[in-house]
Amino acid sequence: MRKSKVFIGSSNPELGRLVCDRLGVEPAPCTLTKFSNGETSVSIGVSVRDEDTYVIQSGSSIVNDNIMELLILVSALRGGSAKRITAILPYFPYSKQSKMKKHRGAIVAKMVSNLMVMAGVDHVITVDLHSSQMQGFFHVPVDNLYSAPLLARWIRHNVEDWQNAVVVSKNPGGTKRVTGLADMLKIDFAMINTDKRRKPYRPSRPTYSRSSSMAPQEDNSAFAITESEFITARIVQGRVVEEDYSEETGNDSGQMSESIISIMSATEHALGGTVDAEVNSSDDEEYPIEAVKEPADIERIGREAAIKSNPTDKTITLVGNVRDRTAIIVDDILDRPDSFINAAEHCRFFGGAKHVVIVATHGVLSADSLNSLENEPCIDRVVVTNTFPIDASKRTKSKKLVVIDMSSLLAECIRRNHYGESIASLFDKAFLE
Amino acid sequence: MAANSIKLLAGNSHPELANLVSEKLGIPLCKVKVSRYANMETAVTIGESVRDEDVFILQTGSDSVNDHLMELLIMINACKTASARRITCVIPSFPYARQDKKDKSRAPITAKLMANMLQTAGCNHVITMDLHASQIQGFFDVPVDNLYAEPSVIRYIKENIDYSNAVIVSPDAGGAKRAAALADRLDLNFALIHKERPRPNEISRMVLVGDVRNKICILVDDMADTCGTLAKAAETLTQHNAESVIALVTHGILSGNAIERINSSKLTKVVCTNTVPLGDKMKVCPKLAIIDISATLAEAIRRLHNGESVSYLFTHAP
Numbered sequence: 001m002r003k004s005k006v007f008i009g010s011s012n013p014e015l016g017r018l019v020c021d022r023l024g025v026e027p028a029p030c031t032l033t034k035f036s037n038g039e040t041s042v043s044i045g046v047s048v049r050d051e052d053t054y055v056i057q058s059g060s061s062i063v064n065d066n067i068m069e070l071l072i073l074v075s076a077l078r079g080g081s082a083k084r085i086t087a088i089l090p091y092f093p094y095s096k097q098s099k100m101k102k103h104r105g106a107i108v109a110k111m112v113s114n115l116m117v118m119a120g121v122d123h124v125i126t127v128d129l130h131s132s133q134m135q136g137f138f139h140v141p142v143d144n145l146y147s148a149p150l151l152a153r154w155i156r157h158n159v160e161d162w163q164n165a166v167v168v169s170k171n172p173g174g175t176k177r178v179t180g181l182a183d184m185l186k187i188d189f190a191m192i193n194t195d196k197r198r199k200p201y202r203p204s205r206p207t208y209s210r211s212s213s214m215a216p217q218e219d220n221s222a223f224a225i226t227e228s229e230f231i232t233a234r235i236v237q238g239r240v241v242e243e244d245y246s247e248e249t250g251n252d253s254g255q256m257s258e259s260i261i262s263i264m265s266a267t268e269h270a271l272g273g274t275v276d277a278e279v280n281s282s283d284d285e286e287y288p289i290e291a292v293k294e295p296a297d298i299e300r301i302g303r304e305a306a307i308k309s310n311p312t313d314k315t316i317t318l319v320g321n322v323r324d325r326t327a328i329i330v331d332d333i334l335d336r337p338d339s340f341i342n343a344a345e346h347c348r349f350f351g352g353a354k355h356v357v358i359v360a361t362h363g364v365l366s367a368d369s370l371n372s373l374e375n376e377p378c379i380d381r382v383v384v385t386n387t388f389p390i391d392a393s394k395r396t397k398s399k400k401l402v403v404i405d406m407s408s409l410l411a412e413c414i415r416r417n418h419y420g421e422s423i424a425s426l427f428d429k430a431f432l433e
Numbered sequence: 434m435a436a437n438s439i440k441l442l443a444g445n446s447h448p449e450l451a452n453l454v455s456e457k458l459g460i461p462l463c464k465v466k467v468s469r470y471a472n473m474e475t476a477v478t479i480g481e482s483v484r485d486e487d488v489f490i491l492q493t494g495s496d497s498v499n500d501h502l503m504e505l506l507i508m509i510n511a512c513k514t515a516s517a518r519r520i521t522c523v524i525p526s527f528p529y530a531r532q533d534k535k536d537k538s539r540a541p542i543t544a545k546l547m548a549n550m551l552q553t554a555g556c557n558h559v560i561t562m563d564l565h566a567s568q569i570q571g572f573f574d575v576p577v578d579n580l581y582a583e584p585s586v587i588r589y590i591k592e593n594i595d596y597s598n599a600v601i602v603s604p605d606a607g608g609a610k611r612a613a614a615l616a617d618r619l620d621l622n623f624a625l626i627h628k629e630r631p632r633p634n635e636i637s638r639m640v641l642v643g644d645v646r647n648k649i650c651i652l653v654d655d656m657a658d659t660c661g662t663l664a665k666a667a668e669t670l671t672q673h674n675a676e677s678v679i680a681l682v683t684h685g686i687l688s689g690n691a692i693e694r695i696n697s698s699k700l701t702k703v704v705c706t707n708t709v710p711l712g713d714k715m716k717v718c719p720k721l722a723i724i725d726i727s728a729t730l731a732e733a734i735r736r737l738h739n740g741e742s743v744s745y746l747f748t749h750a751p
Contacts, residue, residue: 110571133568
């Protein structure tokens, strides 16, 4: 590529390298350092005057530093009279905060796009935006590439009996994404909804017949589930258990009669106006809202938030049929593992799934998420792409983790952008297979 | 400094709603004359002073969208040049909201263009209802209050439908979240219909996920335009032995031959809010019913003017 330079930010150097290799170019020299006071400093080691420049920067565990680095790098390129600056964000940081939470939330993704345009970005390339509407946040063109064809190819080659597999959305908001993949693979889909604890009075609830009254909750053979398209269970302290599970209060009969009463008075419940609006927005996992004082705090807050976001008692509903099939739980971002684990347990124990595979584009896997997934017996495989960097140490420790390389897609998009060719065919699955 | 007051202006798109809001607020509509030149250009005359006033302009997207849009832009600009202190657009049904993403190569993001146009004209604040995608809030650099019809819809269900034996159904995958939220509030189950993309030499089929046997199905969506999806969904639900099918939509645009579709479909009832004028469609379609949301709009205007929190309206219908 003549008159072009590719710069690699410090967030995901490995992916940057792969993209440069595919393009057959050397990464342009630049030094990315930090002053002792924590300020980021960038110096570009080559002339960029009148060049077509590309900056590859993803998110990572130090996302704010990554963003500052990108902004400074872009504005340095602008100052160095680059002809065009294209920011490549395989994972778009803050993309989960792309809409106003009901009460006075900031639309951070919009702010980040404003910052980037202000710094001098002329064009943005990204992969699987959390919401495609985010393209409208920018005043410059955005190319949102799709990983679905690559994920579909992986499923076809690696999931046995994939024709009978079912793709599962772990929350209603992701159903659209899931149906897209289901259509591409021409297989069925199902959906999981987790909501606040309901009283188990609904007639369509499947009935569980127990072989012994004290059967362990997670013993698959203990339940015979009647055929129904709704399968509900409870989440108690982060674990999926059967509907009439009672906590160790030592008062089983009391609990029972209480639930009978609740059947009688079910209609009175429904909706008083006391439901907090925040409860409704549980679809996207909330980020911890707490002051971060020290880096060591982050992990602790993450843990507490995981507990907070998982109030001890919830109802989980599977809509669809996964019995004796492989359940492929799909989402765009795999960060905290709790909802994935709950979905997997529910598919396996109550839905009767044969295997459970988790597929996500962005493997953020913060804190020890990967470890939790690794230790979860219900999950057979965890598939992510390399848009988000995963520590080599973490990666080698995990036996379930599969990382799909996205560099071919990104490199081809850069090449076509540089030569002014259409990228429409990159959305075409035929191109990738 | 003289206390400023609410000036409520209304475009021609939905006079009934304007009158309802003005009644609820107890504030008469400001005199505005909208006329057309012979070459069809729109001309606006504001009949009273708006200097230093808190101006609210109500205009919704309905038929002849583009004319109403121009009217709105000209009214905003007229108020701006007439030194209004703040100009708030009340747009119950946001036009072009469906063109909110580049879903195909080279597709325009017209909703973003709309946002830019409104801001360029001089709009300082936007009140709208049930945006097709809430990310549209981020298209604006000014605050956008996205109100929800949900509390009014819930009230309607509780007062008019025997919902103990009902199931909430989303007619497409994109609306699953909306349906799940409503099902959650009503403590009901929900189901989903997915239209498989047509493949060569194959008829696209509708897939129902969930159990609707002998149940009242409440189809929920944010808008009903040509009603093709709703009619097909009702057909699918009936095939799966649903007892009856009621559709609840926020924006009843009902363009084209929507009315004939509804009349000949398996839908027992179609309930929309009055964000979009229905005109005489009520007369020709006995299945239509209306939920009045003017109180929510009026309350939002009042709260905004007085600097009170609007978030109460997200969960409660006034």
